[in-house]
Amino acid sequence: MTQDKPENAPEHCPGTESDQAGKASACAGCPNQTICASGPKGPDPGIALVKQRLCDVKNKLMVLSGKGGVGKSTTTSLLARMFAHMNQEQNFGVLDIDICGPSQPRVFGVLGEQVHQSGSGWSPVFIEDNLSLMSIGFLLGSPDDAVIWRGPKKNGMIRQFLSEVDWGQLDYLVIDTPPGTSDEHLSATTYLAGTDGSWGTVLVTTPQEVSLLDVRKQITFCKKMKVPIVGIIENMSTFVCPKCTVESIIFPNSTSANSTEEMCTEMNVKFLGKLPLDPRLARCCDEGKDFLTEFKTSPTVIAIKNIILEIQKHFECN
Amino acid sequence: MLEQVKHVILVLSGKGGVGKSTVSTQLALTLKESGFKVGLLDIDLCGPSVAYLMNLEDKDVHQSSEGWVPIYTDSTKSLAVMSIGFLLKSRNDAIIWRGPKKTAMIRQFLSDVCWEELDYLIIDTPPGTSDEHITVMECMREVKCDGAIIVTTPQEVALEDVRKEVTFCKKTGISIIGIVENMSGFVCPNCAECTNIFSSGGGKALAELVKVPLLGTLPIDPRVGALGGTGKACVKELSDCTSSIVFKDIVKHLTKS
Numbered sequence: 001m002t003q004d005k006p007e008n009a010p011e012h013c014p015g016t017e018s019d020q021a022g023k024a025s026a027c028a029g030c031p032n033q034t035i036c037a038s039g040p041k042g043p044d045p046g047i048a049l050v051k052q053r054l055c056d057v058k059n060k061l062m063v064l065s066g067k068g069g070v071g072k073s074t075t076t077s078l079l080a081r082m083f084a085h086m087n088q089e090q091n092f093g094v095l096d097i098d099i100c101g102p103s104q105p106r107v108f109g110v111l112g113e114q115v116h117q118s119g120s121g122w123s124p125v126f127i128e129d130n131l132s133l134m135s136i137g138f139l140l141g142s143p144d145d146a147v148i149w150r151g152p153k154k155n156g157m158i159r160q161f162l163s164e165v166d167w168g169q170l171d172y173l174v175i176d177t178p179p180g181t182s183d184e185h186l187s188a189t190t191y192l193a194g195t196d197g198s199w200g201t202v203l204v205t206t207p208q209e210v211s212l213l214d215v216r217k218q219i220t221f222c223k224k225m226k227v228p229i230v231g232i233i234e235n236m237s238t239f240v241c242p243k244c245t246v247e248s249i250i251f252p253n254s255t256s257a258n259s260t261e262e263m264c265t266e267m268n269v270k271f272l273g274k275l276p277l278d279p280r281l282a283r284c285c286d287e288g289k290d291f292l293t294e295f296k297t298s299p300t301v302i303a304i305k306n307i308i309l310e311i312q313k314h315f316e317c318n
Numbered sequence: 319m320l321e322q323v324k325h326v327i328l329v330l331s332g333k334g335g336v337g338k339s340t341v342s343t344q345l346a347l348t349l350k351e352s353g354f355k356v357g358l359l360d361i362d363l364c365g366p367s368v369a370y371l372m373n374l375e376d377k378d379v380h381q382s383s384e385g386w387v388p389i390y391t392d393s394t395k396s397l398a399v400m401s402i403g404f405l406l407k408s409r410n411d412a413i414i415w416r417g418p419k420k421t422a423m424i425r426q427f428l429s430d431v432c433w434e435e436l437d438y439l440i441i442d443t444p445p446g447t448s449d450e451h452i453t454v455m456e457c458m459r460e461v462k463c464d465g466a467i468i469v470t471t472p473q474e475v476a477l478e479d480v481r482k483e484v485t486f487c488k489k490t491g492i493s494i495i496g497i498v499e500n501m502s503g504f505v506c507p508n509c510a511e512c513t514n515i516f517s518s519g520g521g522k523a524l525a526e527l528v529k530v531p532l533l534g535t536l537p538i539d540p541r542v543g544a545l546g547g548t549g550k551a552c553v554k555e556l557s558d559c560t561s562s563i564v565f566k567d568i569v570k571h572l573t574k575s
Contacts, residue, residue, distance in 0.1 A: 068334010100446035101479035146482035151417030179334040180364035214365035217412035244509040286474035
């Protein structure tokens, strides 16, 4: 088992997953000896459970961003709702793995709903006939309740979400994530990599340099973890004043006007499109209304439709 | 740990992208302009922004016999900055760490940086209520911490997460200095119409609900946004804009007690 040897391992390292890990003669003096000797052996049993549970889910799409507050949850809800609108005969699911700041129950207007447990697992909350949602927000007693957990507990929760929710047959499962490149992301990618069917990620950013900086890190994360990147969505690109219809760039990039496109070319990832900053969208999210039916003609709706077509093309080709 | 630091202030928010780093850096710069010796510590390991915002991206941290030497913004040495951004080789490098490693790094930041004497240490945090926050909170038991400034935007979605952060502070015994509402309204540069892009009044409502003072409301001002990346103080460059007045008020509030 050479593949699980760390790069800086001593010569004749038996490999971290081996029965001999931490016990072989080569392990003497290795700084990781105690970790190898005490850690649980073999792959995480959760991977098999998740694989079994998600065998009827054709495509898994993660929505990622290194930066917080760029619109991951908003984009997730728009994508899922648009998927469901455009393909009435298919089924879609949304999973919110932002444990410390779950937003999906509010964005979908199902705050205070209860999740029920049955023999076949947790039943998700249905938003439309063909769209269901699962979030830790449903499990909290009050909106003030905080989930103050360190990594391992969050990982356990994510495993449970992936292996115990009774989604039924789904064409797409859209997964909303917290910002960063840490526990939640490592766990989710490890479990999803072990499932059948295709998976990929879209990254969300704003045009600002400070957001792109974190998104660059997220691209590096995806490349290291071998997560297929479908593409990048730029959110909050321009703001159109509702009174005088003059466009303003609220989150400007000091170096370039096409900052996101340039980063995409530089890092060799696809640019999927721009979403404008629309106060009506922010209000719809707060009130949990369906933006797509409330404002059918908005440029956001057209942009999101094109992005969906691109995503579907990506998943059909892979 | 931090024996020579007189006041420690945490900048927290349950939600990401509400302006924690911007508030932290501008607050540090305003305190510096008021003549204090200030330290700024960025414990957002996965998405460090302080190095970029302060225009110090190309700087390297040096090790001395007393520990890591923070980066000083100028020769007066009145503002010292520390962030994991200084330890990464490239802008694209990612920190892909699980909790325990992050915890160790933060402990090292708090104990091994040689800040020397400081009037104020501002700690910028990542969003959430998890490893980083628990670690900092545990460390704050050993030092005298003034409390936390909580940043939010007026949106319901943000307020929901911020309420969780308030619960976190109450449960862990960190006192809350007050709430800052950011991105309150946008004044169109063409017609001067004020649009509340992310709704309005949320910070005030939250402050009343959880019974903590509202320190101020910052409007969306692209000029202030453009200062990010230059390391310039808003109070110096745009001395009569609303944001400057708010930052001066916050500093007044902090220094009077």
